Amino acid sequence: MYYIGIDLGGTQIKGGIVDEEGKIIKKDSIPTGRTRKSEEIVNDICLLIKKLLSDENLSENDIYSVGIGSPGSLDRERGIIIANFNLGFRYVAIREAIRKVIPVPIYVENDANCAAIAESVAGVAKGLDYAVLITIGTGIGGGIIINNKLYIGANGAAAELGHMVLKMNGEACTCGRKGCWEAYSSATALIRQTKAAVVKNPSSKILELVGGDLDKIDAKTAFDAARMGDETAIEVIDEYIDILAEGLANIVNIFQPDVIAIGGGVSKEGENLLTPLREKMKGRTFFIGDLKNTQIVAAQMGNDAGIVGAALISKRI
Ligand SMILES: [Zn+2]
Structure with a gap:
């Protein structure tokens, strides 16, 4: 039996057929066309699922479930995307639409949670009961695995780790508060910080690297x-x-997980990021003597995390 995972992104919809172990046996993608009506986008997801099945000569009888990973608010009970701000989705009954194509259990889950599931089933958190995944991108996404299950809170909206305030009355955040972690540690924030530093020190090599064009500065x-x-x-x-x-350090103190996996573009810096990061965390985490310390590592699943995590939602709920 296989699982199908759909990663509903702002530019691309990625889909894949995944086995029990989290290995992708077939994947494909289509442009999202985010300005289109939700019906058209959902219809394209259905076509993508059909194509994946026919490419692998599989039928609905070979598929255990389909999972959809989407940013925003979700109603897991009813299989509805309540709001996906990237795509302008409001109350899209995606389960109902996909069930017409393939009558199997259909799950919806937050995309950052899907990334955590992927790491837990097939990545750096495999075999570990307690894990936190942080995705550093436009914002900071979080996913929490407790006792080998995804932690979503009483209403499903938990794990907004990027929106813990680190500096009261600090930088404005997209969520409406000020001083959120995301407003300092996202890729967006790093770009802002880099630009500000160059404006102050125009002789910096940073400006040379982007040919004098501040808009070319990335993370x-x-x-x-x-x-x-x-x-x-x-x-x-x-x-x-x-x-x-x-x-x-706050996350370690709250959860004391086996591992914190860091994903997203910035994590590609590997040890350039992780070694000084571990160094700086020393002395900030609560003193636990010789008890086991949380490992800080780079996430492993990369661009496939969304597909694998969405496909295997049922294994961590
Ligand atoms: Zn915030």
């Missing part, structure tokens, strides 16, 4: 310039990792 630019020994960039990265460590 990698400061890391690249720091590698070249640029003082301004080294300072930007140091401050960035400092507050990232502050948030992670």
Whole structure:
């Protein structure tokens, strides 16, 4: 038996057929066309599922379940996407639509939670009972695994780890509060911090790297310039990792998980990010003597996390 996972992204809808172990046996994608009506997008998801099945010569009898990973608010009971702000979805009955194509159990889950499920089933948290996944992207996504199950809270809306406030009355956050972790440690925040540093220090190598065009600064630019020994960039990265460590130390103190996996584009820096991060977290986490410490590692599932996690939702709920 296989599972189908759909990763409903803002630019691409990715789908895949996944086995019990979280291995993708077939995957495909289509452009989301986010400005289109929800009916058209849902119809395309149905076509993608049909194509995946026919490409592998499989039928509905070979599929245990279908999972949809989407950002935003979801009604898991009714299989409804309440709001997906990227796509302008409001109360889209996605389970009902997909069941017409393939009459198997259909699950909906938050995309950051799906990434946590993927790491738990097939990635760095495999075999561990307690894990937290942090995705550093446009915002900061969180997913929490407790006792080998996804933790979603009483109403399903838990794990908004990026929206813990680290600085009262600090930077404005997209959620409406000020000083959220996300407003300092997301890729968006790093880009903002890099730009601000260049404006203050125009002789920095950062500006050279982007040919003098501030708009070309991305989340990698400061890391690249720091590698070249640029003082301004080294300072930007140091401050960035400092507050990232502050948030992670809070998460360790609250959950004491086996592992915190860090995903998203910034995690591609690997040990350039992780070594100073672990160093900065020392002394900030609660003293636990010689008890087992939380491991801080890079997430493993990369771009496939959304597909694998969505496919295997049923294994962690
Ligand atoms: Zn916030």
